Amino acid sequence: MKRLLYSLVMVSVILCTAESFAADTIKLGVPGAHSGDLASYGLPSANAAQLVVDAINAKGGILGKKVVVLKEDDQCKPEVAANVAAKLVSDKADVVLGHICSGATKAALNTYNESKIVTLSPSATNVELTKSGDYPNFFRTISPDDAQALLQVNFALDKLKVRRVAIIHDKGDYGKGIAEFAKGFFEKRGVKPVLFEGITPGAVDYSAIVQKIKFSKADAVVYGGYHPEAAKIVAGMKKKKMKTHFISDDGVRDDTFIKVADKFAEGVYATGPIDTTKSPMAVAAIEQHKKRYGTEPGAFYLNAYAGALCLLQAVEKAGSTDFAKVSKALRTNWFETPLGKISFDRNGDAKGIGFAMYQVRNGKYVEVGR
């Protein structure tokens, strides 16, 4: 099956390249992992691009031109990605939907940047790609890695008016990563955390760290990690009758947390992804994939679908494929996509997607802010 898929992709690559020599087309480059271990991350995006392009072509294309897809396989490897980028540039791609992995994206971005090609990734979450400001041509339809931490910090400072904050994490990549971003954002806003500590997941109890939080007189705890430890800490805090806010991440925004922590879960805040898979456009996009390819779409499908729509609509609104005009169109317009209504900020990060803050109220997570 994998072989078949692979050869299908190869055939389509050859077909597309052949077609791309025809004059008067708009060329959408779609580089990503289409083979190898990470193919399951890249193929859904390629499918999404094809479906969007076919739909647009069926309505007569954009600016009177047909759109063609140039698929290129980078296997998520940075060195391959750089070659793929050079190839897309020489094939005169007008806009690029890719790459898939952060490392590959970073390796390829300079090439596109030098040739002034707008590049939009559906899946690269590395913070530096947008925040460094090195790549003015880069956009993405996925939240960067620090998005949750940023939301937690803004929520704590603006909505909860917290002044003293303790940051606890579980020493894992995920939890510690979020905790460190949160620490950075707090410090940027002039709040120095009174505690920044890792705990051992699965320990017999957490009474010592709870006492430490209590003693630190923090108004809020930001916890980076998963629900089992969060439940123990929250229960310990409530048993000590502490009124400290507890803010965590999408490792805790899980119904299991409420089930396990039971009555102690009440009032806990946690960030979690905004669920858009039920929106009519998303349902339609998923339906299209099932009809054409016979399977459920995989990872980043909706992000890529939204990305392709944004890119091509931006070209249409700009009236040309000129770099400056297209990137301005991406930043100034709002686009209807399966991810909701989105636009892009100065850095190229999407506005309107990503995470929301939820709070446990009466045993359910309720959205309380974005």
Added chain:
Amino acid sequence: MEYFLELFFGGLTRGSIYALIALGYTMVYGIIELINFAHGEIYMIGAFTALIAASALAMLGMDGWSLLALSGVIAIIYSAAYGFTIEKIAYKPLRKAQRLSPLISAIGMSIFLQNYVLLAQTSDFLSFPALIDEFSFMENVTIIGSAELVIIITTAVATAILTLFIKFTRMGRAMRAVAQDKTMAMLLGVNVNRVISATFIIGSALAAVGGVLISSQIGQINFYIGFIAGIKAFTAAVLGGIGSIPGAVLGGLVLGWTESFATGYISSDYEDVFAFGLLVFILIFRPAGILGKASSEKV
């Protein structure tokens, strides 16, 4: 000062749980020189049994102390049965084998029991009801909670009873005899099989008590809790001197306090570093543990 006391009692509570489990390790080691790696799993099974029993009894309308007591007793009986059976199945046939064989058998038993609970129950974390009620006279006490108080007192009482049992009863004397010299005790008419079974039953019962109490305090369990608690309790047993009953209790408390104070005054990042660093430090100066003797008298 209040902070110090809170950490002190927090460490004491945690140490008590370690001690209850460590007693099982140390008794078994004292009698048959086996490190019973499945002991942590007995603790976990005790907690699961109590959860199931408590849910069923609560449905029948029971609550408060009677609920805790009855589900605790059910957990103790069930865990003791497990301890007894494990010895008969996994260790007794290997009693004459070389020393490594029962050890591997113990590790196998531990993995088996973990997976058995994983498949028969669930891989999810389960909420454990707070079976220990809040005392009304503890309302204004902040340095220690009711559940912690119950855990500490229960451990003290259990240790006292165990010590008296070993000192003054027939079975206790037989245990000491078997610990000193199995063959000689057998020649003098001690039923060694019964003594070993009794050791496993008592150790398992104590582990179940620990499992029920700490789960009720923490509020959640899953199939994996026995592993970490088992490692810590084993450390406590070695720290105090494996084979020695007061040593297991002392080792548990020292370990609990070390962890609590290390977290409180230094950083929780290094909780385990301090706990195991202390172990290494003590073993350098006292290779047999704090109260361990290099002699053959172990129980």
